Amino acid sequence: MKIMIVDDSAAMRMIVKKTLRQAGFEGHEISEAEDGVKALAAIESSSPDLVLSDWNMPRMTGIELLERLAAAGLRFIFGFITTEATLEQRTRATTAGASFLISKPFTPETFKAALAPHIH
Amino acid sequence: MSAGGTASLPAVGAVLPASLPQFAHIRRYWDPLHDSFAAKLLPGEYYVTIAAELICTVLGSCVSACVRDAELGIGGMNHFMLPLDSCRGERGWGAATSAATRYGNVAMERLIGDVLAAGARLEHLEFKLVGGGKVLAALTDVGHANIQFVRAYLKERGLAVVGEDLGDVYPRKVHFYPASGRVRVKKLLSTRTGTIYAREHNYLREVNGALPEVSAAGNRGVAP
Numbered sequence: 001m002k003i004m005i006v007d008d009s010a011a012m013r014m015i016v017k018k019t020l021r022q023a024g025f026e027g028h029e030i031s032e033a034e035d036g037v038k039a040l041a042a043i044e045s046s047s048p049d050l051v052l053s054d055w056n057m058p059r060m061t062g063i064e065l066l067e068r069l070a071a072a073g074l075r076f077i078f079g080f081i082t083t084e085a086t087l088e089q090r091t092r093a094t095t096a097g098a099s100f101l102i103s104k105p106f107t108p109e110t111f112k113a114a115l116a117p118h119i120h
Numbered sequence: 121m122s123a124g125g126t127a128s129l130p131a132v133g134a135v136l137p138a139s140l141p142q143f144a145h146i147r148r149y150w151d152p153l154h155d156s157f158a159a160k161l162l163p164g165e166y167y168v169t170i171a172a173e174l175i176c177t178v179l180g181s182c183v184s185a186c187v188r189d190a191e192l193g194i195g196g197m198n199h200f201m202l203p204l205d206s207c208r209g210e211r212g213w214g215a216a217t218s219a220a221t222r223y224g225n226v227a228m229e230r231l232i233g234d235v236l237a238a239g240a241r242l243e244h245l246e247f248k249l250v251g252g253g254k255v256l257a258a259l260t261d262v263g264h265a266n267i268q269f270v271r272a273y274l275k276e277r278g279l280a281v282v283g284e285d286l287g288d289v290y291p292r293k294v295h296f297y298p299a300s301g302r303v304r305v306k307k308l309l310s311t312r313t314g315t316i317y318a319r320e321h322n323y324l325r326e327v328n329g330a331l332p333e334v335s336a337a338g339n340r341g342v343a344p
Contacts (some may be wrong), residue, residue: 009225009229009233009277010229010234011228011229011277012276012277014236014242015242015277015278015279018242018243038198083272083276098131098288104275104276105275105276105277105278106278107278112159
């Protein structure tokens, strides 16, 4: 399975990778992007199976990324990892096609619960 | 500290340990009072070491994060002036990359990145936080904003904070020993803060481009 982690914090991308391992999701091909613009370009060329994205990022936010991808009709699992998760954000995310929203700080258990239905 | 209060010299044959290549510009010296080689940080700088040396700096409203791998003793410290929001939302990665570590988010990313690159493990990292005093009475409470930023940054990432000496109205002198994790903080008296006041004021001025320049002598005793 191809997994892409989108976050402007390199430290957070490392933590997400580590947490994926700790949650037992190993042996996947993991790529990274540091904002929505770079993710969009990478997704179009590499077509990942799962995208884990931050919400707030410079240049293009996570939700803008998802809405662009949805408009382009791209199909894959998209989940947010974000600090603030207001009802409005959750609604917008779900409407745009997000499969789940993980709040920071998270644990390997949070990852298992959110990802298990999607990763095999 | 050496016995009898006499200043020590480095042991015969002891030489300044090599720094990691990206930190060649950091000022390092033998500190006879603490019987150790030392690296001194100015605002906006950060430093990571794998050697047995101390890292020191003087903080007003700035915050330093001291981080170490608790098993390997590899660690480092930063010294940032402003949280990311003062950067008009651009998060400091824009044109002024060379000066970007004045911003907390960049300073934290670089520090963590370089500590991991030096061999530390993410899951072994421990942080101690120092600074963020309200030392510039006339300005908004930058210290408080820095404290809120760094706590939120580490909490979001699930990184462990094992000690804090934050806030209040004092400037602080900090010594951090990455090998042992020990942090010594000396709260400075207000009459001695003229230099720090001037440094911070002029640093803010450089960042914001608005405040008039002040000298250390002209403000001795004025800062809170």
